[in-house]
Amino acid sequence: MTVHLKDIAAYTGVSIKTVSNVVNGNYEHVGPETRVLVLDAIKKMNYKPNNAARHLRKAQVSVLAYAFPDLTNPYFADIGNAIAVEGARLNYTVLLDYTFSERDKELNILAGMSPHLIDGLILDSHALEVEDIRQIESGGPIVLLGERLFGAPFDHVLIDNTAAAYSATRHLIEVGKRKIAVIGAQKARSEAPSLRLQGFMQALSEANMPLDSSLLMDGGLWHRADGAAAMQELLKRKRADWPDAIFCFNDLMALGAISVLGAAGLRIPEDIAVIGIDDIEDGRYANPALSTIEPDKKEIARIAVQMLIERIKGQRTHTPESIYVPFHLHARASTLGRQAEKS
Incomplete structure (x- = not known):
């Protein structure tokens, strides 16, 4: 029976990566006791390196x-x-x-x-x-x-999600909106919701606008239906409690929100403005065209x-780095009104 690295890892209780380090002589991150344990298992289990696989690993395809x-x-x-x-x-x-x-x-x-x-x-x-x-x-x-x-x-x-969300919120404030709701502000596997919420709150704080936690809506899976459901929940409130703008944490939710607002006979952006993030193609052809933040x-x-x-190719050998790519605000009719579509 052929013995693989995963078999040695299971036998010794260490990770496959650790076994690989020992097999390849990379002892820098392997303690002496662990090294002895793995080497002993290699001997007992009669592990034989797959030289053909090693050759293939070095070949670029x-x-x-x-x-x-x-x-x-x-x-x-x-x-x-x-x-x-x-x-x-x-x-x-x-x-x-x-x-x-x-x-x-x-x-x-x-x-x-x-x-x-x-x-x-x-x-x-x-x-x-x-x-x-x-x-x-x-x-x-x-x-x-x-x-x-x-x-x-x-x-x-x-991209810098906090800065992107700040730009979107700042745009809503600059066009005169003062009661801004968020759709997508939930804990999720991604850090995007919390980072975008930080940017939203930063823009409110700089404008001396209070944060109304009742306007922070869950966005589910961040699909159209989730945006529509959140918008419907907001419209169930008394009209005096409605927001005058919606910041959706992605364009799909924004499109869902726009569909609900249109069905309710509300004017966008006069009654409620909408902005998203992503600049997907559907948003450019929405009715009205969706204002959004475009990651490059x-x-x-x-x-x-x-x-x-x-x-x-081995041309990049230094410590891994994080690179932040620019983003751009596209202000369209969903925040600027129909005249934006004509300009």
Whole structure:
């Protein structure tokens, strides 16, 4: 029977990464007692390194993978498209892997990275913790996207969510809105809700506007239906308690909110203004066109692909770093009125 690293890990009770370090002579992060334990298990279990696999691991195949959590969210499709375009420009094929935001699927992607099939991975994780990543022996370099896994030992590309939310809220205040509700302000696997809430609260504080916690609405899974449901809950209140603006933490929820406002015969933005984050294409063709914060998706893709390829080729050897990509405010009719669509 062939013995694998995972068998030795199970036998000794240490991580696969630790076993790999011992097998490859990387003792820097392995204590002497653990080293003896693993070496003894290797001898007892008659483990033989797979030299063919090692050779394949060193061979580059010019294929990258992008693992993302939500196939139904156009934002991830936009990022995936931008990554594929950038990869093709540099003569790399990009494979897409849909994780459903499930921890087991994300772990399997990391643990099952086949070095003879792909050279590296761009991962937008919504389920793993930093410790999960540290315990996994991946088959190649990894670059992280999104608002999670801060402090993980990989390069990371993201936007400043606090600043982005501050800009969106500030825009609503500048157009005269004074009672602003939030949709999407719940604890979630991602850090995005808390970071965006910080930016929202910062803008209110600078404008000397009190925070009304009753206007902080859950956004469920951050889909259209979740935004619609939250908007319906707000409209069930007395009219005097209605907000005059809605800041949705993504565009999908904003589109759901807009549909409910339209069905209720309310004017956008005169009665209630709406702004989102992501700048998905549907928002530009909504009625009215959706004001939003646009993360620079092409730049996210360019930097992520560039960093990953540099790691693959050994050109980037320094400590992993986090790079913040610019974002842009697009003020459209949902906050500026119909004249914005004509300008």
